[in-house]
Amino acid sequence: MPRFSVFDRPVIQEKLQSEQYDLLVIGGGITGAGIALDAASRGLKTALVEKKDFAFGTSSRSTKLIHGGLRYLKQLEFGLVKEVGSERAIVHKLAPHLVIPEKMLLPLSEKRGLGYWLTSIGLKIYDYLAGVKPEDQRVMLTKKETLRYEPLLRSDDIKGGAIYAEYRTDDARLTIEIIKSAHQHGAHILNYTKVTDFIYNTEMIEGVVVKDEITNQSFEIKSKAVVNAAGPWVDLIREVNASKTGKRLHHTKGVHIVVPHTRFPIRQAIYFDVDDGRMIFAIPRGEITYIGTTDTDYYGDLDNVYTSREDAKYLIAGVNANFPKVQLQLSDIISSWAGLRPLIHEEGKSASQLSRKDEIFESHTGLISIAGGKLTGYRKMAERVVSLVIKKYFAEMHLKKSYTEKIKLPGAAFSNYKDVSSYLLKLKETLAPYNLPSLAAQTLVERYGTQTESIIARFVQNNTDNDSLLALIKSEVDFCIENEMVVNLTDFFVRRTGMLYFDINMLMKYKDAIANYMKEKLSWSDAFYEEQNQSLSYLVAQIKTW
Template sequence: MPPSYTEQRQTLVNSLENEYFDLVIIGGGITGAGIALDAETRGLKVALIEQNDFASGTSSKSTKLIHGGLRYLKQFEFGLVREVGRERAILHDLATHLVRPEKMLLPLTKDGSYGKIIASVGLMVYDVLADVEKEDHRRMLSPQETMQLEPLLNVDKIEGGGLYSEYQTDDFRLVIELLKAAQNEGAKVMNYSACQDFIIKAGKIAGVKVHDDILDQEYTLYADYVINAAGPWSDLIRKNQEEVKGKKLHLTKGVHLVVPFQNLPIQQSVYFDVPDGRMMFAIPKKDVTYIGTTDTTFTGDLEDVRTTLEDVHYLLDAVNHYFPTVHLEPKDVISSWAGIRPLIEEEGKSASEISRKDEIFVSEHGLVTIAGGKLTGYRKMAKRAVETILEIRHEQTGKKIPKCKTKKYYLPGNSFKNQKAVKKYKKSLAEENPNTSIADIDYLVDLYGTQCEEILSHAKTSSIIMSEVRFCIEHEWVSHLTDFFIHRTGRLFFDIESVKSNLEVVAEEMSAMLCWSDEQKNAEIEGINREITKATVFE
């Protein structure tokens, strides 16, 4: 008989304890995943640990946009706009199926944040700074053209509009593909493995003590260097080896709501003003529209971040104010997510005013912490973090600093030159799989790219979702129902009914593949039901 899942994990833990690493990374979100790939491709021996599931924190709770940073122009952060804009173009090449073009409408209103001249100049500057391709350059619209594009807007307030280019993604998939790429290069990655403490030798960090949640055992990882990329948990990690003083994290909460598309049938994504002076997104995605986000200081339990009824009213009131015929109510919300942004504390600034720039701290014991930043800028963040380590190593040993190779490192599932190639691929798959719906083909290619062929192959003797389960367990470190339904497929966010209708059969399949006891299986079902409640019940 082949070894069980637990036996395989035990073998991996045993091998980790017997190896010595150049670098251990704490945190399996977008930043940690990016660092793992960057470091491995420069020749470092890397291990990455994550206390929960990969992408379970901030990196699955964003607005799902690889955006060029238009809103940062209001804060005069031109350098940030330039960097994230250029990174957006790079990411579109690296993960073409995952980073998809999206037209964004910026309506201009009499009492809005952007006047006609400021919007026109701002969008022109945005095109230049973000290296937007000519065919995607901004187009300024008359009031009539704006209303024609989006009839749900308040005709009495519209003075015009701007149509510009953005990109939509599935943030959690980007993390998983980065980790798979890093593993393909040789990195050892472990979810459900929490940093308990640091190993200190001669006053310097020499590794980490880890608790494996699945095996319920402790083990140690020895390394020359450790990077703390734990996002909102970064300061808690820092406290294990130093007093956190000077610059520290300012945590803010961002909430998104999902409603049926028919309840908010916008024709394209809209970036619009809300009454308190902030701005918000409304983004259609197949059968739903999602809206967000809030930006409020968070001081609660990081393991229990929730959407409150106050959050719901704030977002719905903003939508109803801007789209007066919609009349959304709390009962229209079918799902939601709430995430925490790890911003760098800046005295005297409100949550929405704090810069999204990343910063790196190096402790006296040698712990390198990177915090702040944005999803779009993850590759540059990773580059800066790895080069901080390599510069320290150069000073200590004289070793050269290898060049970054991730600018042209195509992620798993991507063999596409452009979106036309993606569409052509979808069409060919539909012809080869006549019993699979176009909607399922779209869904699979958008999430898995060319890897979906393995899923479709197994689906010929099973169902799409059962084949997905198998693929995610065998290739993507799925250990729990929540891993599959939330951080691999996003079904809890965008197709919550499919979670409810498939819960029992998926639990049965995972139970067989992972050798769960009946007690474990029941606990797993209770766990995903708690997440459903968390996403749909607001207090």
């Protein structure tokens, strides 16, 4: 795998300044990453810049499911259900270690949601539209069977249930692997590079002015086509281009809270109704259970989205109403995250009524913007955008059709999920002599797939610490610095490992040691080192702002 390292930033910057690109993508979330991979793999000379870290916004703050959008059946968005449903199986094949089958329990209550038979019909339609394999198609349950699956459910309100198929993922890791794949296909990509202006030739865009957020250096990037895939910041880029007319974004906030699994020990993932007509996920993951999501209008700072006390109380109330034996409290929350959905505004519709369909806007200066859409549908969104770019600018080049459904992501050298399980068993044997947590091997495989071998080789060679877990984390840091453009402390703890969300205790135990290690590896100044510690401390405080 070609190196994609912070140490290569000067070389990449030089290329961005000196070369002429066919396509420049603004935004390093899942949508921008998918566009860069689709374009580069078809043969377009492609660049991508991101003002923060990759997956900084929505793409690290979702429910972390590659799902078929069951709730969109209620909105009669059959086309959206069909597209994202069929895409689930494709993304699973592209990264079976990262997109993991997850059976979801859907309890049916006496007083909320659809009736038993309407749900059965709806799930059958869902299976058909999503192309679910026969062995994974919905199974309807009696009340007794539902309570056997999950004894914590409120028994006096249950009339039955269903089991249906979903896929669990790590959204930020999926994004970074797509970024790395685009890099392997020749795209020039840089994080912490903010677009500040556009370059025009007779009113048409021919490039952008960017600012390196680390060095404060500004420079120009020339490109024949520019795509704005900045997620929640799409309209801000349109304002820079003076083209924010017609349709606009409507931001809605989605919040997730994290509690110890011992406080909410559900046996499997559950999707349940709450009193206001919405539905909430509760998903066990290792030693924690996370719960979400909310859906409220948002008008605040796009760079600083956090969980409020009201958000947390709403989710806790939903859990306690459906699982009365649990009785969660605000004090049980150990972490949280809040993200924005960049939806298309529709007059008269509430946050939860807005469509999740993506839309493309074209400005009079040639800027192509895309907003809306779902994590699951990133690949088809990218295909549509790149096909439009080719039609407008490169029709004479006779480029390849999109084939990203065949491009395995880094670390995905598996035929299927059974191969992942076999690989995991061998890794557990390798790590058995070391005093490591029981979930260490599984965590590594679900993050890195077969790339884990590189991390383990370094760990075995350099394990001179009295603390083997610290040595293993340092080996992860080395891998992420050399192969995943990690620039700072929060890149590693938030978006490469998800430790801030899923293992806050481990983060707190090792953050100082890792900060010192990264300072030495990356030759940080004392001032930058202090800034990094303060940034991480701020995020740790922010996850429990109440």
